[in-house]
Amino acid sequence: MEKIRTRYAxxxxxxxxxxxxxSALYEFLIAKHAGGDFMLRxxxxxxxxxxxxxxxxxxxxLAKTGLVHDEGPDKDGGxxxxxxxxxxxxxxxxxxxxxxxxxxxAYYCFCDKERLASLKTEVVExxxxxxxxxxxxxxxxxxxxxxxxxxxxxxxxxxxxxxGSTTFHDELYGDITxxxxxxxxxxxxxxDGFPTYNFANVVDDHTMNITHVVRGNExxxxxxxxxxxxxxxxxxxxxxxxxxxxxxxxxxxxxKRSGHSSFEDLLEQGFVSEAIINYIALLGWSPEDNREIFSxxxxxxxxxxxxxxxxxxxxxxxxxRWMNGEYIKAMEFDIFYGMAEPYLRSALPGDFDLKKIAxxxxxxxxxxxDIAEMVDFFRELPEYDVAxxxxxxxxxxxxxxxxxxxEVLPILEAQEDYSNDALYQALSAYVEQKGCKNGYVMWPxxxxxxxxxxxxxxxTEIMEIxxxxxxxxxxxxxxxxxxxx
Numbered sequence: 001m002e003k004i005r006t007r008y009a010x011x012x013x014x015x016x017x018x019x020x021x022x023s024a025l026y027e028f029l030i031a032k033h034a035g036g037d038f039m040l041r042x043x044x045x046x047x048x049x050x051x052x053x054x055x056x057x058x059x060x061x062l063a064k065t066g067l068v069h070d071e072g073p074d075k076d077g078g079x080x081x082x083x084x085x086x087x088x089x090x091x092x093x094x095x096x097x098x099x100x101x102x103x104x105x106a107y108y109c110f111c112d113k114e115r116l117a118s119l120k121t122e123v124v125e126x127x128x129x130x131x132x133x134x135x136x137x138x139x140x141x142x143x144x145x146x147x148x149x150x151x152x153x154x155x156x157x158x159x160x161x162x163x164g165s166t167t168f169h170d171e172l173y174g175d176i177t178x179x180x181x182x183x184x185x186x187x188x189x190x191x192d193g194f195p196t197y198n199f200a201n202v203v204d205d206h207t208m209n210i211t212h213v214v215r216g217n218e219x220x221x222x223x224x225x226x227x228x229x230x231x232x233x234x235x236x237x238x239x240x241x242x243x244x245x246x247x248x249x250x251x252x253x254x255x256k257r258s259g260h261s262s263f264e265d266l267l268e269q270g271f272v273s274e275a276i277i278n279y280i281a282l283l284g285w286s287p288e289d290n291r292e293i294f295s296x297x298x299x300x301x302x303x304x305x306x307x308x309x310x311x312x313x314x315x316x317x318x319x320x321r322w323m324n325g326e327y328i329k330a331m332e333f334d335i336f337y338g339m340a341e342p343y344l345r346s347a348l349p350g351d352f353d354l355k356k357i358a359x360x361x362x363x364x365x366x367x368x369x370d371i372a373e374m375v376d377f378f379r380e381l382p383e384y385d386v387a388x389x390x391x392x393x394x395x396x397x398x399x400x401x402x403x404x405x406x407e408v409l410p411i412l413e414a415q416e417d418y419s420n421d422a423l424y425q426a427l428s429a430y431v432e433q434k435g436c437k438n439g440y441v442m443w444p445x446x447x448x449x450x451x452x453x454x455x456x457x458x459x460t461e462i463m464e465i466x467x468x469x470x471x472x473x474x475x476x477x478x479x480x481x482x483x484x485x
Contacts, residue, residue: 004036006212007205008062008069009043011197012054015262016061018254018315019216019246022280026243027214028067029281029303036211040072041204042083045194061263064273066296079208084200093195096203096233097156097188105232106188108154109136110147132157132185156189158199158225168227170220170240172310178224186225198222202229210238217242217310241305244284245312254315266320270367272331272339275324283313293326325366336362340371347372348379353465360456377450378465381474384451386485389478394439401444402482405475407434408445412475418468423460448478 006027010020031038040062044050062069071077081087100106109132119130137159139147147154160183167177188199195203205213220242230237246254254261266276274296281299282292285308294302328336337358344354361374376382389401396404408430415426431441446459449471455462463471 002211004031004034004211005039005209006031006036006214007039007041007208007210008067009041009201009204010058011043011046011049012051012058013046013049014051014054015057015264017262018266018280018283019243021061021065021263021276022246022283023214023216023243024062024067025065025277025280026241026285026303026305026308027212029299030212030214030241030305031070032300033303037070037077038067039077039079039208039210040069040082041208042073043197043200044083044085045088045197045200047085047192047194057264064267065263065277066273084195084204087200087204088194092207093200093203094189094193097195097199100158100188100229100232101156103232104159105228106156106158107137108139108144108147109157109187110139110152110154111135112153129184134159134185137185153191155187155191157185157187158229160185160225160228166224166227168223168237168240170223170242171305172242172308173217173220176220176223180224183224183228186222198225199229202226205238206230206233206235212239212241214241214243214305217244241308243308244310246283246315247312248315249317251312251314270343270369271320271324272327275320275327278327279320279323283315284309292323321366328365329363331362333359333362340368343368343371344375347375350379352378356465357456360461364456374454374456377452377455378462381449381477382451384447386481388447388451388453389444389482391439391443394443395437396440396443398482398485400440401447402479404441404444405448405479405482408441409472409475409479412463412468412472415468418464418471420460420464423463427460444478445475449474 008024008027010016010024016024028038030036040058042055042058059074069075071079071082073080073082076082081090087093097106101108111132115135116130116132119133121128121130136157161180164180165177166180166183167175169175186198187196189195204210223240223242227237248254263273263276267273277296278292278294278299281294281303285303285305287294287302287307331339337355340358340361341354344352344357348354348357357375357378361371365371365374386398390397408427411426411430412423415423417423427441427445428438431438434441442459446455446462447453449459449462449466451474466474
């Protein structure tokens with residue numbers, strides 16, 4: 001059986017978009033599920049869009065996500081070079097383009113910008129494109145040679161017949177047939193000598209023995225042209241898997257301005273890489289059961305590309321936040337604390353027991369920036385409305401809360417041990433003596449010491465962090481507010 005070989009072939013044009021990362025992930029999973037090879041190839045033929053530092057982003061992202069490539073620019077597996085600009089220096093693309101010319105499947109085009117601008121245009125998928133009229137296909141061999149000898153600038157175009165149709169097969173969409181009259185004579189070699197993305201892609205995939213090509217379904221429209229190139233060369237066509245579009249919550253294509261369109265955006269927003277990968281795996285693919293949490297190894301074991309959907313996948317940031325929270329809950333504490341500490345120090349400058357506070361928030365946050373709003377009351381008691389003392393379930397109101405705070409104040413003033421256990425014991429004795437439920441006493445105290453309805457811990461845990469002096473100051477402030485109300 002043929003060994004499966006997939007490739008992730010990004011263009012170094014900036015941060016890694018969620019859609020690109022999903023392609024890389026699926027290519028990785030398809031290869032690893034079958035015991036195959038996953039390759040990294042850098043497609044930098046579009047020099048105008050090249051961004052300094054983008055290649056480093058690609059390596060960094062693959063390393064952080066665990067998508068380890070078997071071959072690439074840094075790991076030669078015998079199919080290098082793995083960077084298209086370096087491959088171009090070997091003359092490989094021009095060699096194959098000239099082979100197509102010899103077969104009548106491509107031709108030199110010497111038309112200048114003015115002539116191209118005069119051609120008729122068509123609107124395709126909302127974009128206005130000019131349709132080349134095959135003018136240079138009619139040049140004789142002598143005219144072509146004369147132009148070449150004179151150093152006239154040229155491109156090389158694919159020669160697609162105006163009649164008949166082309167059929168290609170996709171694993172998800174089945175057989176797709178397109179009329180040749182709908183296809184343009186796309187450029188294979190640009191005037192600067194660089195191959196176009198479309199041509200270099202086909203040549204590289206064949207010469208690197210790629211068996212499965214995974215890409216977004218926006219490339220479906222280009223696939224008939226790829227099919228014709230493979231057939232023209234007499235090469236085996238790879239298995240095509242075109243992935244569904246990823247949209248935002250409004251079913252619009254996920255855009256850079258959405259703020260969570262790239263992997264590094266998501267890391268900066270406090271998401272962990274394992275949760276991002278888990279979530280992205282489910283953007284278009286579903287397992288046999290309704291399970292949602294997968295480690296990367298479990299994804300490798302369970303991934304079947306035949307279960308990829310054709311329907312657009314919605315990037316739901318709320319769902320990703322939930323999943324991230326599940327990963328944070330499951331983290332070993334020391335790993336969690338290492339990631340949470342910078343957020344805690346930023347939110348709580350001064351002398352606080354950050355490890356205790358980290359333990360309080362670990363199961364309550366979804367992303368790390370949530371920490372700041374959850375713990376800011378330790379630093380300073382916020383302004384709050386006395387209406388917070390009223391709680392239907394706890395059966396408290398302003399009057400009962402004032403009574404409780406007045407009665408516990410001397411108990412807490414006399415208390416020397418401000419550890420959580422000792423405080424809880426002292427207040428439990430008061431609860432028993434008063435003959436009420438815990439919440440009737442703890443709710444007013446928690447409100448007074450935190451000034452918040454939602455806190456990461458109970459009253460006595462908060463007081464342990466605050467210490468005796470600050471806890472008493474806040475309870476006296478609560479009494480004052482309730483009296484004035």
